[in-house]
Amino acid sequence: MTEDPVRNLVDGQVVGNIVQARNATVISSQARPIAVAGLPPPAVFIGREGELTRLASSLEPRSDDTVPAWAIGGLPGVGKTALAVFAAHRAVAAGWFPGGVVMIDLRGYDQPNQRITPSTALGGLLGALGVASEHIPPDQADRVRLWRSLLADRERMLVVADNVSGTDQVIPLLPGDSRHRVLITSRHRLAGLDHTRLLDLDVLNVPDAVRMLVAVLGIGNPDDTRVADDKAASERVARLCGGLPLAVRVAAAMLVADPERTVADLADALADERHRLRELDYDGNLAVRAAFDLSYALLDPDQARLLRLTALDPGPDVALDTITAITDTNRETTRRLIRQLRAAHLLQPGRSPDRWRMHDLMRLYAADKADADPERDQAIERMLDHYLAEVHACSDRHGLVLTGAVVQAVDADRANLISAIDLAHRTGHLHHVVQLANGLAAYLDRRKLLHEWISIDQTALTAARRIDDPAGEAELLVGLGFALSQLGRTATAMKCLREALPLFRELGDRVGFGVALNRLGAVYRQTDRPRWAVRCHLWARDLFVEAGVTKSHVSALHNLAVVHRQQGEFDRAVVLHQEVVALCREADMPLLLGRSFDNIGVTYREMGRFDDAIECHNHNLRIAEEQADTHGYARTLVNLAVTYRAAGRADDAAACQRQAERIFEALPGVNPFGPASTG
Template sequence: MVGEYGGDHLDLRGGDFKGPVVTKGNFYQQAAAPTALDALPARAAGFTGRDDELGRLLDALDPSAAGGGSVPVLVAALSGLGGVGKTALAVEAAHRACAKGWFPGGVLFLDLHGYDDDPVTGEQALEALLRALGVEPEHIPVRADERGALFRSLLAERGRERGAVLVVADNASSPDQVRPLLPGDVRHRLLVTSRSKLPQLGARLLALGELAPQEAYELLDRALRIADPADSRIAGEAEAAMRLARRCGQLPLALQIAAALLVLDGDRPVAELAAGLSESRDRLAHLDDGERSVRAAFDLSYRRLPADQARLLRLLALAPGAEVTEAAVTALTGEDVPPSRTLAALTRAHLVERGSRRGRWRLHDLVRAFGAGVVAGDPELRKEGEAARERVLDFYVRWVTAADDRLRWLPGTAEPERFADRAEALAWLDGERAGLVAAVSWGREKRFASRAVRLAQCLRVYLDWRRHFDDLTTVMRTVLEVAHRAGDRHHEATAWTSLGLALREADRVAEAIEAHTRARDLFRADGDCHREAAAWNNLGLALRAADRVAEAMEAHRRARDLSRAEGDRHGEATAWNNLGLALRKADRVAEAIEAHTRARDLFRADGDRHGEATAWNNLGLALEEAGRVADEIAAYGKALEIHREFEDWHRAGVTLGNLAVAHEDARLPADAHAYWLQAADAYTQAQATNEAAIARARAAAVDGTPQAAPPVTP
């Protein structure tokens, strides 16, 4: 018999052995399995900004929320576009939380690889965490629910022995990856990063956007100085650095790549890189430093999209303007109803953002560039995109035509059907303006030229009415290019006319004179006397603005005579009105009064209420020069009545200002004060903030003393 000796060996005494005896001893090490409870990655080099986001994330991680009456935050889900810096922010927040002593039990970190071809499953994630907690592989359960139970039990035990644990799950793509990792003990925290919002987890949701401009600037500067403390290119080219940040969409990944490109070429000016990104038709091709690529980051998200979401993202990348309304999105897709569910899904994935107000949508600049690049790289997708753009142009032309009809409508004529009143038409145009102007630029492509020109023609009155002269200039230059390329002399001359009017209103008088001269010569060569007369009129206005008064009067007389010969009563009225302005500037006041009176009567006979209002206002200016204050005030009152009738708030503001000056001249300060305030309100409605501020200042300055302030010509 072999018996145990009670020690660490066997007692062989008393054994009956018949031959050689061989013994074998096994010794077992009883040390604990290794753990990985300090697994937090290093802070991102050059991390900057994000103060507000860090504050909110730390509030969610604060373990003091587990006590008291508040509901504890077990999970914080940080979401945002690929490359926006989610991991860097999560790691920074975790380091700061640990520095505060919030997680003495340690930090578990794992990358879920949610957007890779083979993402980590919830079961695999639990296995990794259990190993990190020191569980031997043979002791890890096979079933997912048992793994989860063991994970929660170990966290609870560690919480009792050492304190709270922070689990950081980076790069999740679905709630299923994260649910098994939820801690059962309210002391612990789970911090998740994802390109998608994860509302299914009952988490504190924090969406991360691009950096603020100053933060983007500081990231570039810090990245260069980390590589070389003496590198002062960002500070030395501050304006170019801000342009570079904008061209990077203020996206951290793009900024880091741009900084790396500058570091690799220490002699390269910042302005050169910024210009390269601005001029390139494929911006994303430049945002690649050999290891990191913005295009590759976005492609990971794009490849996971269902077909309907991928198609909508591509079409949105082609939409005109920085934002697009739901109606325009519907036109892009060619469907009968808005793709609301698909838009919502893309918003959850941070590939589409809500615009400035409800019902409007936008893409980050670099996402737009990515989507356009996907379309450009595939012939079939290009066909799809061109058809979508045609649908948008058709949609815009229909609605802008209807809005333009409403703006031009005069009482007594057939009422347009689509818009109930002017206010509704203006509100629609205001909401779509940026997209409409951008869509006109498509006219440079032959396929879209005719639609774009039609759109531009319908926008002319609106843009002038709202005094968006920069937009009007942009639109008309496109029409000029299209008409000139097509050899369409008539439309080219018309575009020169509209461009000249916009340039004069923008105080670019020399350019306006050149534009109207070109229009006049084209109309004359085309034998169009009616429009030649209008061009003479417009040229006269520009010449008067340049103080070339004698030439201006001659131009208006030529316009008057041509219109009279053509039997064009409206054109003749316009010429008389403009001639009166030039005569007044030449101090020929009596002749100016006669000219404006003739203009008023002709406009009235022609049924042109807008023209009549302008003539009344200008007659008031001439009467003021003649010292006929009562008649002057009466004339302004007639003009104001018509401007209000048509909700022409800018011209109403001008006339109210003229009324205020007239009452100052009449030593009626209380009335003058009231008119200045009314002028400010009218300018505010016209979105003319500078004029509104001036009117309010004039109201405040009225003290009963006549003030020298020139009246204004509309």
């Protein structure tokens, strides 16, 4: 190197600052390479076209979208990173980011000492842009300024920040220049980030999950057709994986590793809920439980407690009030914790407001955590007590006073209540089994969920006999007999009702004895033994009058009127039905009032008084609609159709029949026009 002292020039190759001197030796540092094409290879990626389209519309240079950052959130293993990497590859291939792309894993869900701090992340990003380590400032604020200054002079660039656990971890990494774009992945909903659009990722549908299985097997061996050859088993695997891409990927890896294993065998192994998470683990490298562990470890004690105790509820989703009861907290605290778990994508909105659910695999994970919780049994008992209080609102021996609001309230928790009975039986809470089953009887009758009713009562009968509860047993026998009789299983129904009678007698329960008699009379009527039916109904009526139980008295009179009508004693039937109408109005029993009008209509039809019959049927249609008695409404349409047909109004009859069939088809209970549904 030579120097011209006059012109202050240095002749030679110099890197770095020029220092003015008469004689100087400059030793330059080695230039650091720029690394802005560091995307990993894309994983097996299926579906997500809608999400990719949304991202592309924002990443494209000519886009009108001025939002510089997208935060992709979702459940652990849902494919957030896969989506971000795939979208980034597409964008780079399209030439949208001439300044390059850089990706950094912030490890936000690792152990605290393993997470990448913003300062460390900035050091890596600056190094990727070619800044030598000795020129990277030690202070985080200085690193932020340098990072943003370099980006301001750089062509359009894409930054992918993976596994971000919170806004504080990523804010320092955001460019100051809106030309650049950032894709963020997080298990949390990063609502606190300014100028960031949120994209919550859901699980794959069954067809896409099956396509992922096919793709992974095809990479391992293009001739492997096991998934394609057994569509039913493949769809079953997809469902058992809950559409979670990580779980599907693990399942595929298990098949690839064992070429002789059938898809059906894998499905059978995953079907056992007790071992499903254990099965979804391939050599520890691909494991659903491990992914969930990282999120669970970040929860504070109250959040973790609510998550695992909520998983004890066996229903598809859980109401806010139920979670409050299970956790023994107040509604305000429950709401706050739910919001936090929702932000972490560990809880998701349920079927209606104030109902919450977990992904199936997350529920199994949380329930497994609950099994080791010393509070588990107490939490189950609190949940059962809560449901028992709920069903007491619909506990009536005849199902005659349930309002539409009560029925709809129970509708929301139907699956939970029925599953809770099974849980109570498995966990030894046998008194709850009996009380819940008897409490649900009126509701199950109202909705005509007869198969469910029979199954529940059979389970509860076993429990009642085990704990020597004759009162519960007697009431269950009456309910079981009534449900069986509605399905035409009269012999078994009669046996149940006859078994109940001596139990009520020994208990001294005259009203219960009368209820059993009243139900038995209805079975005698079904089996064409009217004299026995009349005797049972009259005896029951006298017991109810003596006890002053108006509702049961009205029920006995109603049944007695039906017997007289079936015997052709129309005038007597009409008189009895009119007496029932008066009592129902006095005691405010709209459902039985409507049924009485409907039966008067049937009686008038058989008397040839078609106009009067039609008026009575229509009267009940109005009442059934007001009371949200959908089954009653449809049954009345059937009766009205028969009356129209008898009156020679074939078109009106056909219209009523079609409407009734449509209603029955949409209902979960027994459909008289087709195969019975268990709901």
